[in-house]
Amino acid sequence: MDRTEIRKSEKAFLIGVLHGNQTAEVVKEHLDELKQLAETAGAMVVGQITQNLRKINPQYFIGKGKARQIIEQAKTLDVELIIFDDELNPGQVKNFLQLAKNIKIIDRNGLILDIFRKHAQTREAKTQVELAQLEYMLPRLTRQWSHLERQMGGIGTRAGMGEAQIEVDRRLIRQRISKLKKELTHIEQERQTQSKRRKDEYRVALVGYTNAGKSTLMRALSGEDVFIQDQLFATLDTTIRKVQLDQYHSILLSDTVGFIRKLPHDLVASFRSTLLEVFEANLILIVLDAASDQVSEHMNTIEEVLKEFGIKRHKALTVLNKIDLISENKRMNFLKRKYPDAIMVSAKDQLRLDRLIAEMIETMNADYKTVEITFSYDQGKELAKAQENVEVLERHYQNDSIRLKIKGKRDRVNQIINQYQ
Ligand SMILES: Nc1nc2c(ncn2[C@@H]2O[C@H](COP(=O)(O)OP(=O)(O)OP(=O)(O)O)[C@@H](O)[C@H]2O)c(=O)[nH]1
Ligand SMILES: [Mg+2]
Numbered sequence: 001m002d003r004t005e006i007r008k009s010e011k012a013f014l015i016g017v018l019h020g021n022q023t024a025e026v027v028k029e030h031l032d033e034l035k036q037l038a039e040t041a042g043a044m045v046v047g048q049i050t051q052n053l054r055k056i057n058p059q060y061f062i063g064k065g066k067a068r069q070i071i072e073q074a075k076t077l078d079v080e081l082i083i084f085d086d087e088l089n090p091g092q093v094k095n096f097l098q099l100a101k102n103i104k105i106i107d108r109n110g111l112i113l114d115i116f117r118k119h120a121q122t123r124e125a126k127t128q129v130e131l132a133q134l135e136y137m138l139p140r141l142t143r144q145w146s147h148l149e150r151q152m153g154g155i156g157t158r159a160g161m162g163e164a165q166i167e168v169d170r171r172l173i174r175q176r177i178s179k180l181k182k183e184l185t186h187i188e189q190e191r192q193t194q195s196k197r198r199k200d201e202y203r204v205a206l207v208g209y210t211n212a213g214k215s216t217l218m219r220a221l222s223g224e225d226v227f228i229q230d231q232l233f234a235t236l237d238t239t240i241r242k243v244q245l246d247q248y249h250s251i252l253l254s255d256t257v258g259f260i261r262k263l264p265h266d267l268v269a270s271f272r273s274t275l276l277e278v279f280e281a282n283l284i285l286i287v288l289d290a291a292s293d294q295v296s297e298h299m300n301t302i303e304e305v306l307k308e309f310g311i312k313r314h315k316a317l318t319v320l321n322k323i324d325l326i327s328e329n330k331r332m333n334f335l336k337r338k339y340p341d342a343i344m345v346s347a348k349d350q351l352r353l354d355r356l357i358a359e360m361i362e363t364m365n366a367d368y369k370t371v372e373i374t375f376s377y378d379q380g381k382e383l384a385k386a387q388e389n390v391e392v393l394e395r396h397y398q399n400d401s402i403r404l405k406i407k408g409k410r411d412r413v414n415q416i417i418n419q420y421q
Helices: 024-041 064-076 090-100 108-119 123-152 162-197 214-222 265-270 295-308 329-338 353-366 380-385 410-420
Strands: 011-018 044-052 081-084 104-107 203-208 239-244 250-255 283-289 315-321 368-376 391-397 401-409
Touching: 011 024, 011 064, 024 044, 024 108, 044 064, 064 081, 064 090, 081 108, 090 104, 090 123, 104 108, 108 123, 108 265, 123 162, 123 265, 203 214, 203 295, 214 239, 214 250, 214 283, 214 315, 214 353, 283 295, 283 353, 295 329, 315 353, 353 368, 368 410, 380 410, 401 410
Parallel strands: 011 044, 011 081, 081 104, 203 250, 203 283, 283 315
Antiparallel strands: 239 250, 368 401, 391 401
16 A cells, blocks of 8 residues: 555655754754664665755755755665655655655654554554555555556556545545554444453553663563564553552552654544553653653653643652763753753663662652441451452451451542441
8 A cells, every 4th residue: 555665775865954042962963863664664775865945845845955955865875765854745755756756755753654554563563554554554555656657657457547546545544544544443332341441450651762761661670571672663562460569559550552752633633542551540751761851752752642631740750871871970960951851761771760769659649539338247358348449458357347458549449438427
């Protein structure tokens, strides 16, 4: 279906643009990240080009002269793929394709979608990615079409059908989109049912920028084997593990898809069911890569995405990960000043995890309630029920009654009080 797929070792140029109030440094950082994305997708980056622009060119995004020059260079170096850090509109892509002939043109969004598609494993992730991809493609179909037409060079059944074929394609895509949406609603319901069953447990969600070390932290805390890779978007699904913090405190810890700046909106929207664990968490651990120069930008992105989902009032702890990589005092002091409440850890070397665990327990305790309730001896059933999903601290057998001292999540304890008291 998609015709902008990135093939292995395909040579690529990256293009960034300096405009507005962006500094050269910021553009470079964005291009570095784009390079990581391109490599994760399998491409081989052979050149990075930045252009100073006072005004965006509506036709080609960059200047037309520059566009021609880049394409010439690309041809000389056998580059088959040009990736823009900024979002291109369908018209710009089309114009570029007319100049570029056999070279593919994609933007950051297209690249991210390509990675997501390559990394999607489960039915849920695959459905979500396909939906996002089709929604991204629908308005761009003209360019995809002209792209396809050229690729096929007049061979095949679709060539030469032009506008009429595009209409047919659009209709097919819309039908597929509505089918995928139904499937996702179904998956979301399944998740919600599972989630109800877990509602009496204390739920903690790891969130953060991609590659910050969320899965590594998950492994360090749970002792279980989870997928860890030095690449972007290694994790696309949500995994949940039970973690015993100490004798009295256990949590359900979830690890989920990472965030990135300029995340395509459709992609975020279609990942709702995957992020359900985050919505319903009692506590969020915001994991940051302390060694990254862009730690504060990462934090901004995380906050933006959480806001977009309406996750604002959650309790959160900030975790600065990868401190094993920090040797300079200056950097350490900067981090301490900037994030005074953050817990510094190394998930990889398992450093200071006890601090993190202690803070989690402290936060949990604040969400817990301890009460005493009395039952008569003929309330056997109620007595048993009241001990579900709570911790029984004391049991007193009196002459005509039993007194329980229980501790549990505030909601659960309130429910017990309302029901049996
Ligand atoms: N030096 C160092 N490297 C770490 C640490 N934690 C994780 N890493 C490395 O960082 C890379 C990314 O780790 P992951 O745990 O896969 O990161 P993630 O946040 O789950 O990333 P995505 O799933 O792609 O969003 C891997 O190469 C890890 O080995 C740490 O504390 N110190
Ligand atoms: Mg991960």
